[in-house]
Amino acid sequence: MTRVVQFGKKGKLSPRYVGPYKEGLGITNFLSYEEISIEILDRHVLGLWTKDMASVKEEEATWEAGEDMSPNICICFLLLGFMRKGASYFSKINLRSGYHQIRVRECDISKIAFQNRESDHANHLRIVLQTLRAHQLFTKFRKYEFWLRLTQKKVKFQWSNSGEKSFQELKTRLTSAPVLTLLNGSDRVDFSSQWERGESSKFRKSAAVTSKEYSLDGALENIQLPKGDCWSVHKFGGTCVGTSERIGNVAEIITADQSERKVVVVSAMSKVTDMMYDLIYKAQSRDDSYLTALDAVREKHKLAAVDLLDGDNLASFLCKLQDDINNLKAMLRAIYIAGHATESFSDFVVGHGELWSAQLLASAVRKNGVECKWMDTREVLVVNPTSSNQVDPDYLKSEERLEKWYSNNPSKTIIATGFIATTPQNIPTTLKRDGSDFSAAIMGALLQARQVTIWTDVDGVYSADPRKVSEAVILKTLSYQEAWEMSYFGANVLHPRTIVPVMQYDIPIVIKNIFNLSAPGTMICRSSGNEYEDGQKLESLVKGFATIDNVALVNVEGTGMAGIPGTASAIFSAVKDVGANVVMISQASSEHSVCFAVPEKEVKAVADVLESRFGQALSAGRLSQIAVIPNCSILAAVGQRMASTPGVSATLFTALAKANINIRAIAQGCTEYNITVVVKREDCVRALRAVHSKFYLSRTIIAVGIVGPGLIGGTLLDQLKDQTAVLKVKFNIDLRVMGITGTRTMLLSESGIDLSRWRELLSAKGEMADMNKFVHHVRGNHFIPNTVMVDCTADSDIASHYYGWLHRGIHVVTPNKKANSGPLDQYLKLRTLQRQSYTHYFYEATVGAGLPIISTLRGLLETGDKILRIEGIFSGTLSYIFNNFTGSRAFSQVVEEAKEAGYTEPDPRDDLSGTDVARKVFVDGFKYFVSFPASDSL
Ligand SMILES: NC(=O)C1=CN([C@@H]2O[C@H](COP(=O)(O)OP(=O)(O)OC[C@H]3O[C@@H](n4cnc5c(N)ncnc54)[C@H](OP(=O)(O)O)[C@@H]3O)[C@@H](O)[C@H]2O)C=CC1
Numbered sequence: 001m002t003r004v005v006q007f008g009k010k011g012k013l014s015p016r017y018v019g020p021y022k023e024g025l026g027i028t029n030f031l032s033y034e035e036i037s038i039e040i041l042d043r044h045v046l047g048l049w050t051k052d053m054a055s056v057k058e059e060e061a062t063w064e065a066g067e068d069m070s071p072n073i074c075i076c077f078l079l080l081g082f083m084r085k086g087a088s089y090f091s092k093i094n095l096r097s098g099y100h101q102i103r104v105r106e107c108d109i110s111k112i113a114f115q116n117r118e119s120d121h122a123n124h125l126r127i128v129l130q131t132l133r134a135h136q137l138f139t140k141f142r143k144y145e146f147w148l149r150l151t152q153k154k155v156k157f158q159w160s161n162s163g164e165k166s167f168q169e170l171k172t173r174l175t176s177a178p179v180l181t182l183l184n185g186s187d188r189v190d191f192s193s194q195w196e197r198g199e200s201s202k203f204r205k206s207a208a209v210t211s212k213e214y215s216l217d218g219a220l221e222n223i224q225l226p227k228g229d230c231w232s233v234h235k236f237g238g239t240c241v242g243t244s245e246r247i248g249n250v251a252e253i254i255t256a257d258q259s260e261r262k263v264v265v266v267s268a269m270s271k272v273t274d275m276m277y278d279l280i281y282k283a284q285s286r287d288d289s290y291l292t293a294l295d296a297v298r299e300k301h302k303l304a305a306v307d308l309l310d311g312d313n314l315a316s317f318l319c320k321l322q323d324d325i326n327n328l329k330a331m332l333r334a335i336y337i338a339g340h341a342t343e344s345f346s347d348f349v350v351g352h353g354e355l356w357s358a359q360l361l362a363s364a365v366r367k368n369g370v371e372c373k374w375m376d377t378r379e380v381l382v383v384n385p386t387s388s389n390q391v392d393p394d395y396l397k398s399e400e401r402l403e404k405w406y407s408n409n410p411s412k413t414i415i416a417t418g419f420i421a422t423t424p425q426n427i428p429t430t431l432k433r434d435g436s437d438f439s440a441a442i443m444g445a446l447l448q449a450r451q452v453t454i455w456t457d458v459d460g461v462y463s464a465d466p467r468k469v470s471e472a473v474i475l476k477t478l479s480y481q482e483a484w485e486m487s488y489f490g491a492n493v494l495h496p497r498t499i500v501p502v503m504q505y506d507i508p509i510v511i512k513n514i515f516n517l518s519a520p521g522t523m524i525c526r527s528s529g530n531e532y533e534d535g536q537k538l539e540s541l542v543k544g545f546a547t548i549d550n551v552a553l554v555n556v557e558g559t560g561m562a563g564i565p566g567t568a569s570a571i572f573s574a575v576k577d578v579g580a581n582v583v584m585i586s587q588a589s590s591e592h593s594v595c596f597a598v599p600e601k602e603v604k605a606v607a608d609v610l611e612s613r614f615g616q617a618l619s620a621g622r623l624s625q626i627a628v629i630p631n632c633s634i635l636a637a638v639g640q641r642m643a644s645t646p647g648v649s650a651t652l653f654t655a656l657a658k659a660n661i662n663i664r665a666i667a668q669g670c671t672e673y674n675i676t677v678v679v680k681r682e683d684c685v686r687a688l689r690a691v692h693s694k695f696y697l698s699r700t701i702i703a704v705g706i707v708g709p710g711l712i713g714g715t716l717l718d719q720l721k722d723q724t725a726v727l728k729v730k731f732n733i734d735l736r737v738m739g740i741t742g743t744r745t746m747l748l749s750e751s752g753i754d755l756s757r758w759r760e761l762l763s764a765k766g767e768m769a770d771m772n773k774f775v776h777h778v779r780g781n782h783f784i785p786n787t788v789m790v791d792c793t794a795d796s797d798i799a800s801h802y803y804g805w806l807h808r809g810i811h812v813v814t815p816n817k818k819a820n821s822g823p824l825d826q827y828l829k830l831r832t833l834q835r836q837s838y839t840h841y842f843y844e845a846t847v848g849a850g851l852p853i854i855s856t857l858r859g860l861l862e863t864g865d866k867i868l869r870i871e872g873i874f875s876g877t878l879s880y881i882f883n884n885f886t887g888s889r890a891f892s893q894v895v896e897e898a899k900e901a902g903y904t905e906p907d908p909r910d911d912l913s914g915t916d917v918a919r920k921v922f923v924d925g926f927k928y929f930v931s932f933p934a935s936d937s938l
């Protein structure tokens, strides 16, 4: 029972009952317990109403109520009445007294008014507070003196920050007091026993956040806004509600969601926001087609509604839609005439997409039998636009409005519009880019919800862009900071600002795929500090990698910069003046140069302004240059566990070096949560894949080119066929043979040759051999960071390519002795380059037919052994001949047999002449202890 009392013109009302405040309890025709207890426990004690207040003229038993009378104080008196009677636990009986809920207007929040002597205020309050103190419910009485001052009639009302703080504390203390209640008729439940059983915190929370638990018979509306774990927030983007069928699916998800209470934030149907902006653009360009475009908008929503709804629901939606369209038509006409739309006009028009999708979804949810309310968030979310095209939420005002909205629209399921909000002056505005995610996060914070779920069309946050790294994995968890860093550096996770509202309450954000409900998604939450909890491998110090393409570097250099305060300020003020966004900054400690990255499209303006501002410094030689390096990309490694872990950057840079990626600039924040490098744009994907595989987030992919599929090359290909699976599973290596070439034909593949059929494919599909094309193909796949050429020929011409290959970052593996037994200076040049380019040059198979002779010799020498003598027959061919040329067969026949057995060189004369043995002696390992003149070669 809620009694509505109309106010007269002067805001006076006369109560119909004189309260029994001084007469004792038990008068029956007062408010029911539910009304009062809920008011007490949930709204008024918790409420944040800050303006005063109903003053009571006792003699007349009338109330003068200001527009904003505060019931907080009244409630305190209410409590004190009970406490004065010795109550330390409250029951509904205590509360059934002469207090009235009144509303100024039908739609207003009910407020409690009651009869009281003004002179009693201070006394009563003291008793309340002393009683609380006696029960150790708060610690410092003097902290609440503000209350006493405020309640004095002639004292000017001033609500200071400290008053607010103290009130909040008092509120918490009061609401954590034990309360007796009746749940059902005469069933009495003593929550104090829960308290004694150690469930106080649970109870405190439920007392503070729910109201229904205290209802006697459920007759009373839940007008008090509960907060806390009972709420979950879901956000569905435009793709999720792109069609009537998808809206229906979303309604199913909401219906199936087990949360006690939920707010569902919804974007406009996909493409609608663009359509709405297009309307404005057309209208202000005086393009008459805005009318047909508006018809298309109406039709889209009408069709969706007809598919989804029926009966009254459909009729009422269509009626509302037509009203809105009529209004929009008028507004667009005004824009058409003015030839201009103000920002608030635009925001108002554009926001209709969310208004319609929220209403459609709400109707669809209701159709599933779930009671729900839809919320136009412009009534609730208050934001202050900033100069930088962003908005700052006003949480206090939004909270007030949310409480008010809820009291008029109490529901366990609320479908709220994303993206739109209002300014403090009630001017419609939007939350700008990715605004719906932000709306959901703000709602989560206002309700202190258990979780915010962002529904999208991917399974979660990937360790890298899956379009660039096909082996990218879904991350189970990310800390707020990691998500923040990833999204800043281009990972399409969440807008960084989305994380801010939820962070303060430790509310997790879960990213889920609406098209794959069984996928667990990614949870963004406070870092647990437990290295293993998220199931990531120990090696995954880096959680993920993100890239930003299309950036340019600007390098300002000169001796005149060192030690001159204000240089950086002057540079970046100039950059700010042209509105450019600085993505990354790096300055060497020598202070001779400052290097920073800006979006490519802004670099010209930046260069121009710097040239003009620093023209004098340039001509005087204080600055040597302002250089622009275009076509760059930023690659960022992100991971909270990178902090204070030595070796992460070394691993990162080694991976990049091995993939032959040149780093143009480096930056690392002092939190050590990210390491950022700038690379050439064309190198970016290879760089990303190289580092991704290096940190064991995926397999190391190697593109292999086989030159010379003869005996050795063919055997190797067969061996690779057998080992491919083992290499993948056991060694995390994904080896793909991208090309095979002989002297006449070559076979190329985009994704890797099927090694079980390579002979058949080479002869059937081989094309004319072309070494340049071959190398370009094997190396040219931007998605594979590592390339290896395996030279299985005995050709010096092929060996002469090694230098160029190593120079391009291509690793070389060969059994061909030619490069190592040619001119020594060329060999040494090759080795120097190999060391400088961080590439591998492996040639173990040149000696001993693949037995580990070279590495063994080197190991012996490195550990202090001295090689005095090496004895043996360094030729398989000669060894075969020595053993088999017994005179019974012709020498040529024995040589033929040796060739058949695979011992000989392609030209057996190399073996017979001893040249092959001599080459082996030349090969690296032997050079440790045999001196050759630099001019010697074979
Ligand atoms: N046999 C052995 O036990 C050992 C051999 N080696 C070394 O392995 C290498 C290969 O020996 P092996 O397999 O026996 O010789 P093969 O004669 O069986 O194979 C040589 C291959 O190289 C190809 N080839 C030659 N020149 C070129 C060129 N310019 N461009 C492309 N392909 C070319 C040939 O192609 P095509 O068929 O089209 O002419 C052929 O497929 C040699 O350097 C040898 O010293 C090392 C250790 C042991």
Ligand SMILES: N[C@@H](CC=O)C(=O)O
Binding pocket: 846, 847, 848, 849, 874, 875, 876, 877, 878, 903, 904, 905, 911, 916
């Ligand atoms: N032809 C060589 C084998 C490869 O190096 C030999 O006979 O030993």
